[in-house]
Amino acid sequence: MTNSNEKLSVLLVEDNEDDVLIAQRAFKEFKFISAVHVARDGQEALDLLSASGARSGQKPLRPSMILLDITLPLMDGIALLKRLKSDSALRCIPVVMLTTSSRHEDIMRSYENGAASYITKPASLDEFLELARKFEMYWVSVSRLPL
Numbered sequence: 001m002t003n004s005n006e007k008l009s010v011l012l013v014e015d016n017e018d019d020v021l022i023a024q025r026a027f028k029e030f031k032f033i034s035a036v037h038v039a040r041d042g043q044e045a046l047d048l049l050s051a052s053g054a055r056s057g058q059k060p061l062r063p064s065m066i067l068l069d070i071t072l073p074l075m076d077g078i079a080l081l082k083r084l085k086s087d088s089a090l091r092c093i094p095v096v097m098l099t100t101s102s103r104h105e106d107i108m109r110s111y112e113n114g115a116a117s118y119i120t121k122p123a124s125l126d127e128f129l130e131l132a133r134k135f136e137m138y139w140v141s142v143s144r145l146p147l
Contacts, residue, residue: 007034008064015046026132042075070099085114
């Protein structure tokens with residue numbers, strides 16, 4: 001359970017370097033995220049989250065939430081979402097889709113497969129900072145997380 005005194009750790013699954021840098025900068029600005037781990041594709045995310053794929057000597061990553069793009073190499077975001085929600089050790093981690101797509105079918109498939117939220121990526125740093133402010137308000141002040 002998270003309250004306003006606790007910070008979140010996030011796994012950002014994103015292959016676009018510019019989007020990674022913008023997200024990291026925005027979350028750093030508001031200081032409610034203690035760590036942003038980055039995976040560049042769905043398979044790398046699974047590796048970080050699984051016992052067999054964790055880097056040698058490290059425990060599997062257990063972030064407070066996962067921010068997931070849909071368009072990824074090797075394993076797309078919807079396929080990764082399905083895998084996460086079918087794994088009893090991972091299904092309680094909220095997955096927020098953070099993607100450029102605003103297609104109705106992508107939104108529907110995300111929610112049908114267990115996404116906690118669906119957000120279309122902002123186009124600029126200023127818009128992303130505003131999103132981060134709203135994100136903090138909801139996920140830290142209003143919502144309660146299972147981790």
